[in-house]
Amino acid sequence: MIRIFGILVVVFTLYALLMMSDPQARSLENHINLERRIGEWGVLTLGVGFVIITGGIDLSIGSVVCLAAVGFGLFLENGFNPYIGAVLVLIVSAFIGWIHGVLITKGNLQPFIVTLCGLFIYRGLAQLLTLIKFKELGQKFSQGWDTPGRVLRDSSRDVGIGDRQDLDAFLFLQRGNLPLGDWLGLPDAIGPWLNIPMPLVLLFFLAIIATVFLHQSVFGRYLYALGFNEQAAKYAGIRTDKYKTIAYILCSTLAGLGGILFLLKVRSASPSNAGSWFELYAITGAVLGGFSLRGGEGMVVGILLGTAILPLLRSFVIFAGIPSDLEFTVIGLALLLGTVADEIVRRQTGTRLFERIAGFFIKQKKSVT
Amino acid sequence: MSSPLSGGSSVAPGTPLVPVLEALDISKQFYGIKALSNVAVQIYQGEILAIIGENGAGKSTLMKVLAGVHQPDSGQVRINGAAVNFYSPSDAMNHGISLIHQELNLADNLTIADNLFLGRELLWAGPLKLLDRKAMLKLGAKFLARVGLNVDPSVLVGSLPPGQKQLVEIARSLSLNGRILIMDEPTSSLSQKESDQLVEVIKELSSEGVSVLYISHRLGEVKRVAHRVVGLRDGRNAGTLATHEISHDAMVRMMVGRDLEKFSKPMALDQSAKVRLELQQFKFIGGTPLGVTFQLKAGEILGMAGLVGAGRTELAETLFGIRPSQGGKAILDGENFLPRSPVDAIAAGLLLVPEDRRHHGLILLQSIKHNLSLPNLKTISRFFLVDPFKESKLSSDSIQRLGIKTTNANKLAGLLSGGNQQKVVLAKWLAVGPKVLILDEPTRGVDVGAKAEIYELIRHLASLGVAILMISSDMEEVIRLSQRVIVLHEGNLQGELSGDDINEESVMLLATGSKEVNVK
Numbered sequence: 025m026i027r028i029f030g031i032l033v034v035v036f037t038l039y040a041l042l043m044m045s046d047p048q049a050r051s052l053e054n055h056i057n058l059e060r061r062i063g064e065w066g067v068l069t070l071g072v073g074f075v076i077i078t079g080g081i082d083l084s085i086g087s088v089v090c091l092a093a094v095g096f097g098l099f100l101e102n103g104f105n106p107y108i109g110a111v112l113v114l115i116v117s118a119f120i121g122w123i124h125g126v127l128i129t130k131g132n133l134q135p136f137i138v139t140l141c142g143l144f145i146y147r148g149l150a151q152l153l154t155l156i157k158f159k160e161l162g163q164k165f166s167q168g169w170d171t172p173g174r175v176l177r178d179s180s181r182d183v184g185i186g187d188r189q190d191l192d193a194f195l196f197l198q199r200g201n202l203p204l205g206d207w208l209g210l211p212d213a214i215g216p217w218l219n220i221p222m223p224l225v226l227l228f229f230l231a232i233i234a235t236v237f238l239h240q241s242v243f244g245r246y247l248y249a250l251g252f253n254e255q256a257a258k259y260a261g262i263r264t265d266k267y268k269t270i271a272y273i274l275c276s277t278l279a280g281l282g283g284i285l286f287l288l289k290v291r292s293a294s295p296s297n298a299g300s301w302f303e304l305y306a307i308t309g310a311v312l313g314g315f316s317l318r319g320g321e322g323m324v325v326g327i328l329l330g331t332a333i334l335p336l337l338r339s340f341v342i343f344a345g346i347p348s349d350l351e352f353t354v355i356g357l358a359l360l361l362g363t364v365a366d367e368i369v370r371r372q373t374g375t376r377l378f379e380r381i382a383g384f385f386i387k388q389k390k391s392v393t
Numbered sequence: 394m395s396s397p398l399s400g401g402s403s404v405a406p407g408t409p410l411v412p413v414l415e416a417l418d419i420s421k422q423f424y425g426i427k428a429l430s431n432v433a434v435q436i437y438q439g440e441i442l443a444i445i446g447e448n449g450a451g452k453s454t455l456m457k458v459l460a461g462v463h464q465p466d467s468g469q470v471r472i473n474g475a476a477v478n479f480y481s482p483s484d485a486m487n488h489g490i491s492l493i494h495q496e497l498n499l500a501d502n503l504t505i506a507d508n509l510f511l512g513r514e515l516l517w518a519g520p521l522k523l524l525d526r527k528a529m530l531k532l533g534a535k536f537l538a539r540v541g542l543n544v545d546p547s548v549l550v551g552s553l554p555p556g557q558k559q560l561v562e563i564a565r566s567l568s569l570n571g572r573i574l575i576m577d578e579p580t581s582s583l584s585q586k587e588s589d590q591l592v593e594v595i596k597e598l599s600s601e602g603v604s605v606l607y608i609s610h611r612l613g614e615v616k617r618v619a620h621r622v623v624g625l626r627d628g629r630n631a632g633t634l635a636t637h638e639i640s641h642d643a644m645v646r647m648m649v650g651r652d653l654e655k656f657s658k659p660m661a662l663d664q665s666a667k668v669r670l671e672l673q674q675f676k677f678i679g680g681t682p683l684g685v686t687f688q689l690k691a692g693e694i695l696g697m698a699g700l701v702g703a704g705r706t707e708l709a710e711t712l713f714g715i716r717p718s719q720g721g722k723a724i725l726d727g728e729n730f731l732p733r734s735p736v737d738a739i740a741a742g743l744l745l746v747p748e749d750r751r752h753h754g755l756i757l758l759q760s761i762k763h764n765l766s767l768p769n770l771k772t773i774s775r776f777f778l779v780d781p782f783k784e785s786k787l788s789s790d791s792i793q794r795l796g797i798k799t800t801n802a803n804k805l806a807g808l809l810s811g812g813n814q815q816k817v818v819l820a821k822w823l824a825v826g827p828k829v830l831i832l833d834e835p836t837r838g839v840d841v842g843a844k845a846e847i848y849e850l851i852r853h854l855a856s857l858g859v860a861i862l863m864i865s866s867d868m869e870e871v872i873r874l875s876q877r878v879i880v881l882h883e884g885n886l887q888g889e890l891s892g893d894d895i896n897e898e899s900v901m902l903l904a905t906g907s908k909e910v911n912v913k
Contacts, residue, residue, distance in 0.1 A: 241777045241778050242774050245767065245770055245779065246770075249763070249767055252757075253756045253757070256754065256756045258715070259715070259753045260768045260821070261736050261768050262768075263736055320758060320759075
């Protein structure tokens with residue numbers, strides 16, 4: 025808990041720096057953008073959090089996002105009901121997670137390798153899907169293979185939601201907001217600031233469910249136990265393979281949800297770059313939020329805070345007048361600096377930087393013994 | 394002292410009587426526990442000296458002191474009569490001493506030659522430090538020939554069977570100019586044939602003047618190979634047997650030889666109690682094709698003795714569903730019992746307190762409370778949500794019932810003492826409700842006070858009708874608690890003792906592989 029407080033301090037410091045950097049950074053528009061981004065990435069971070077608690081990793085998230093976005097787009101292009109399409113996308117995503125889980129637990133393969141392969145495979149599959157001419161393929165199936173016309177395009181293409189008019193509910197999920205300010209009847213100076221973008225609302229909603237699951241339910245206990253010590257959990261009669269697999273299923277399903285949101289946001293998805301880097305953003309968010317890659321450690325609150333750090337940093341780079349070409353360099357250096365500082369503090373005092381910062385604020389509050 | 398090699402040996406006459414290696418008055422403590430007190434050992438050139446003793450008698454510690462792994466608290470090590478101080482294994486190596494561990498220190502991914510010359514590779518002349526593989530292969534083959542290993546030195550070590558790896562390790566010692574080999578249980582993981590081959594090599598080396606210090610539990614082997622036997626007991630010298638004195642019985646007497654009368658008698662067994670667990674030719678990995686057959690009654694404490702590696706833990710873990718069974722039959726409360734995972738075993742009421750508490754018994758980085766509730770979560774939850782009140786009650790009840798000494802149930806389990814950790818492991822199973830409780834080394838790493846409490850608890854559980862199978866290497870414990878003892882030897886159920894027949898000598902005879910025990 026004390027650690028979470030430390031992360032909170034870091035997030036606020038970063039936020040203060042951003043606010044001081046430029047008047048534009050203080051605008052309502054920038055805040056809405058930040059909230060949206062935190063919501064979109066947070067869904068993925070939440071998913072990878074389950075996997076990291078078990079001591080595993082999922083590198084395929086970005087590619088699952090891509091496959092889901094492209095798949096959802098293709099369903100829409102081919103006239104599917106969007107609800108059925110979304111459910112199918114989520115089912116396929118869950119299936120992908122199940123495959124990961126089975127390969128890792130029954131096949132005894134390393135999570136890093138399995139999901140690294142996934143990273144390549146799903147993006148490749150997404151590219152392949154956009155090559156297929158479904159109409160021609162359908163004709164060949166119904167009228168025989170001699171029907172003229174080629175089944176594959178020459179190159180992959182972007183898939184979009186086109187001009188479908190029946191997507192209001194979905195678009196609201198991505199672009200709408202929860203008009204909290206309007207409901208409360210607050211004046212125009214404050215009201216719009218409390219209208220929360222739906223992706224963030226969705227993240228909060230999922231985070232509440234995840235909190236109950238991880239911190240209150242039997243399932244969560246099992247997950248933490250096996251993350252700390254899989255052998256001991258097994259000796260205590262826990263079906264460790266089953267619960268690990270569930271963690272991978274949750275991770276991929278949330279990545280699938282992220283893919284649907286992605287398509288709705290950009291209106292089209294390119295199989296070659298949709299969702300690229302997302303797995304790394306998600307993992308970074310979880311680690312910054314206090315999750316240990318060794319497993320067993322981490323809280324949902326930490327994810328909410330950790331997810332905020334990267335978007336804040338990116339926004340800061342933009343508004344502090346740092347050339348955008350340096351964005352990655354600055355983010356990388358900032359993370360490295362933070363990690364090194366954390367390690368130096370830990371070596372000298374035995375506690376981590378976050379805990380030190382929190383301790384400074386809590387003022388000598390004795391830790392529970 | 395007369396010549397140690399009287400009674401015929403392979404060493405040429407005229408052997409100087411100054412020992413090549415001598416340990417004088419060695420004492421060594423670990424965390425206040427005496428591992429060695431005033432131990433003295435001499436070994437002469439070309440001699441094969443066996444060191445025997447029960448588990449925990451101090452053999453391995455002595456070997457490590459002689460090989461420079463540990464530094465003695467007091468006492469002296471002498472080489473050819475001159476005092477030396479070893480600060481590291483490489484110091485000892487420079488004096489020609491090399492230790493061959495139970496777990497071999499070879500890199501499986503390198504070739505035999507690479508391993509032989511690891512860290513002191515032969516190089517081509519020149520500034521580039523290029524490896525001279527040809528020279529290494531040639532020289533390597535020479536060393537392999539000395540240990541009778543007819544294998545190409547360019548073969549990967551990982552592809553060799555354990556016996557040949559052992560020989561490679563010896564060859565490496567020889568290539569290091571080793572004159573004194575210290576071998577800790579060299580045959581423990583070898584087949585009979587491989588062991589025989591190794592024994593031949595050791596004899597051959599001894600005739601070439603190499604001295605061998607040899608630790609083994611296999612008394613038959615010791616009898617065949619050793620020129621002299623030194624016994625250790627509780628970290629002290631327990632006697633020396635010259636060549637003509639070496640016999641199975643004499644060795645056992647030397648290892649045990651303790652006053653047995655100080656133990657209290659175990660509780661009387663209710664003969665009419667029903668059979669809880671019955672094994673019929675139950676086969677397990679590490680066992681023999683015959684399997685084991687025995688019965689365990691309700692309220693009985695059945696001791697399972699045997700030496701390290703006799704297959705006791707393997708049997709326990711097979712019954713608990715950790716390892717796959719290899720056939721045969723197990724019947725629990727009249728029903729066929731075939732656990733495919735601990736989940737099945739726990740559901741049937743067969744619970745295991747594992748040997749390796751830190752890795753298997755507890756989650757050290759979680760609180761006492763969470764450790765206690767882990768296997769009981771389903772009973773204290775509603776709709777899959779853990780009821781925090783029921784959980785707190787479970788943990789406070791357990792802490793009170795077993796007298797776990799802690800200020801707070803939220804304290805990390807890893808911060809408890811060994812005894813209290815073990816109580817947590819026991820408490821979590823008590824809350825589940827055991828029918829059969831298997832205890833694997835229940836008091837290992839537990840201090841004396843907590844030991845007594847755990848014994849009391851075991852007796853209490855038995856009196857409540859729990860059937861207890863207790864694996865222990867602590868002879869005193871076995872004799873004090875068990876109404877009946879079964880002894881495993883190399884995976885085979887060597888014999889069963891009950892009542893007054895349970896004593897250290899008879900258990901040890903069975904554990905070291907004697908077929909018969911003279912039962913009055």
